[in-house]
Amino acid sequence: MKTVVFSNEYKYMKDAIGLASSISNEIIGISYFETKEKPEGLDKLYLAEKRLNNDSWVSIVYKICEVEKPNYIVTTYYKDNADIIAQVCGKLQIPMFTNVINLREDSNKFVVTRPILGGRALFNIKVDKTLCLAFAVQHNRFNFEGLSKVPKIIEIKEEVETRIQLKQRKKKPKSKIKIEDAEMVVGVGRGFKNKDDLKLAFELAELLNAQVGCSRPVSADYGWLPNDAWLGVSSKSIRPKLYIAIGISGAPQHIAGIQESGLIVAINKDKNAPIFKYADYGVVADLYQFLPVLIKELKNMINSSRMYRGN
Amino acid sequence: MNIAVFVKASLNLSMIYIDSDQKINISRTPIVISEYDKNAIEEGVRLKEKYGGKLVVFSALTWGPIDKKSQDFERMLRECLAMGADEAHALIDENLINISSYESSIALAKLVNKVGNFNLFITGEGSMDTSSYQFASRLASHLNLPVITFVRHLEIEEGKIIAERDLEDEIQVVECNMPCIVSVTGEINFPRTVSVKQILQAKSKPILRYNIEEQIPRIEVDFEIKQISIKRKNVIFEGSIEEVARMLVGALIKEGILK
Numbered sequence: 001m002k003t004v005v006f007s008n009e010y011k012y013m014k015d016a017i018g019l020a021s022s023i024s025n026e027i028i029g030i031s032y033f034e035t036k037e038k039p040e041g042l043d044k045l046y047l048a049e050k051r052l053n054n055d056s057w058v059s060i061v062y063k064i065c066e067v068e069k070p071n072y073i074v075t076t077y078y079k080d081n082a083d084i085i086a087q088v089c090g091k092l093q094i095p096m097f098t099n100v101i102n103l104r105e106d107s108n109k110f111v112v113t114r115p116i117l118g119g120r121a122l123f124n125i126k127v128d129k130t131l132c133l134a135f136a137v138q139h140n141r142f143n144f145e146g147l148s149k150v151p152k153i154i155e156i157k158e159e160v161e162t163r164i165q166l167k168q169r170k171k172k173p174k175s176k177i178k179i180e181d182a183e184m185v186v187g188v189g190r191g192f193k194n195k196d197d198l199k200l201a202f203e204l205a206e207l208l209n210a211q212v213g214c215s216r217p218v219s220a221d222y223g224w225l226p227n228d229a230w231l232g233v234s235s236k237s238i239r240p241k242l243y244i245a246i247g248i249s250g251a252p253q254h255i256a257g258i259q260e261s262g263l264i265v266a267i268n269k270d271k272n273a274p275i276f277k278y279a280d281y282g283v284v285a286d287l288y289q290f291l292p293v294l295i296k297e298l299k300n301m302i303n304s305s306r307m308y309r310g311n
Numbered sequence: 312m313n314i315a316v317f318v319k320a321s322l323n324l325s326m327i328y329i330d331s332d333q334k335i336n337i338s339r340t341p342i343v344i345s346e347y348d349k350n351a352i353e354e355g356v357r358l359k360e361k362y363g364g365k366l367v368v369f370s371a372l373t374w375g376p377i378d379k380k381s382q383d384f385e386r387m388l389r390e391c392l393a394m395g396a397d398e399a400h401a402l403i404d405e406n407l408i409n410i411s412s413y414e415s416s417i418a419l420a421k422l423v424n425k426v427g428n429f430n431l432f433i434t435g436e437g438s439m440d441t442s443s444y445q446f447a448s449r450l451a452s453h454l455n456l457p458v459i460t461f462v463r464h465l466e467i468e469e470g471k472i473i474a475e476r477d478l479e480d481e482i483q484v485v486e487c488n489m490p491c492i493v494s495v496t497g498e499i500n501f502p503r504t505v506s507v508k509q510i511l512q513a514k515s516k517p518i519l520r521y522n523i524e525e526q527i528p529r530i531e532v533d534f535e536i537k538q539i540s541i542k543r544k545n546v547i548f549e550g551s552i553e554e555v556a557r558m559l560v561g562a563l564i565k566e567g568i569l570k
Binding site: 028053054055056077078080082083084087088089090091093094095096097098099115116118119120121122123124125126127128133163164165166167168169170171172184208220228233236241242252257259260263264265271276277278279280281282283284285289292293294296297298301305 | 322429440443447452458459479530533536537538544566
């Protein structure tokens with residue numbers, strides 16, 4: 001079986017190679033090095049010399065697919081990758097499964113699993129595996145191991161016309177630690193009245209060595225926190241050991257992004273807030289009254305354990 | 312300027328019917344306009360108000376059974392018309408039930424070509440039920456047009472679209488000649504709400520219903536949709552604020568989270 005794997009930046013390629021290696025023995029990569037990379041796990045790599053826009057990538061990937069005639073196409077699910085591969089799939093008239101979190105073989109079928117309904121349900125799809133199929137896999141779901149194959153590199157040199165001109169790129173502000181990788185996360189919501197008041201949450205987060213995330217309005221509407229702190233179905237999904245939701249009512253879109261957390265604590269003054277249904281431990285209280293007390297309690301605990309250890 | 316907007320009749324996320332075996336019962340779950348497709352209609356209405364022309368809504372009914380869904384589907388189309396669209400063209404066909412954007416993009420591309428010429432095609436970034444984020448891109452391939460996905464701001468200057476794309480790590484400003492396709496995010500505007508009266512007033516605007524005339528390719532799949540349910544302890548601490556804080560810290564220690 002032959003698979004074409006694609007990512008518009010090589011640094012996102014690993015997940016795609018992870019799935020490809022479990023369903024095929026020949027893997028052809030198509031990508032671009034934003035930073036210096038050491039490609040692995042591929043038989044061949046078509047490499048662009050410069051950054052390309054989606055419109056150009058579509059023609060290139062389509063042409064390569066016509067030459068390579070892969071059984072499958074795999075990409076790592078990011079907005080641009082999904083856009084590019086969906087256009088290629090449109091041209092090839094083949095289906096694509098987006099945001100795949102699991103794939104297993106069942107005789108002559110694949111069983112593809114992906115979250116749907118705002119992350120509240122799993123879609124299990126059985127499809128004939130002899131068909132030409134495409135998959136956009138979710139980050140951190142497919143392992144990439146023991147693939148030391150160093151690919152033959154083929155430079156993509158041709159000039160491709162594009163119908164879309166890139167005028168400007170503005171980097172979004174980024175937190176230092178990725179919230180998806182944090183073990184503890186404190187989430188803030190509309191219960192906070194001012195941006196300034198978030199310092200209560202940050203103080204708590206510091207004591208717990210946690211990252212601070214938020215619900216949609218706090219980043220998308222108020223702009224109090226950067227986009228990459230926004231937890232929810234159309235943004236970041238997290239799986240930390242502990243998630244503390246403060247002043248978050250628990251809209252389905254938010255729940256979808258946090259429901260896989262190990263332990264969930266909810267602090268909300270409305271005892272009917274849906275968040276409590278998804279929480280292990282709930283505190284019905286005004287965050288402005290409760291957080292200072294909780295912070296004090298945690299400080300006491302930390303101090304006494306230091307004393308105990310003789311620090 | 313003629314604008315085509317594509318809307319999906321999505322499963323209503325706040326009225327999902329779950330059977331006792333945790334499976335989603337599609338037949339008993341109502342359908343409603345998909346969230347970001349509302350933003351697509353709103354953007355279309357705003358552009359129409361500014362530049363004139365016609366605003367046409369396209370949709371395909373993809374959840375069945377048809378007899379149980381057609382009333383909701385009709386109401387959704389009326390809502391789009393009440394928001395300011397001029398007419399609606401809808402595919403209602405047994406062969407389109409349970410399809411994905413692979414099939415719906417082909418079927419709707421054929422329908423668009425039959426209905427007329429458009430300068431701009433707008434749709435939501437993805438549907439709120441199946442969230443496959445492919446429709447706009449696939450439509451672009453079938454209509455052989457350029458597509459700008461994940462647009463959170465849009466301007467038109469001298470026949471060109473200038474759009475701000477909202478990506479994971481960056482905002483991109485891109486430019487493209489019309490005709491082209493854009494998919495919009497929830498940040499692009501605040502969709503107007505329409506009253507029941509406005510929906511009734513929109514009754515005079517035409518809804519055209521079609522079967523599919525020629526067979527479209529279809530992938531045979533078996534599927535099931537199961538609720539994700541993670542058991543939670545649902546313990547609510549009671550007492551004074553100080554007591555509750557102590558109980559919470561105690562619980563976090565017991566869970567091995569705090570050491």
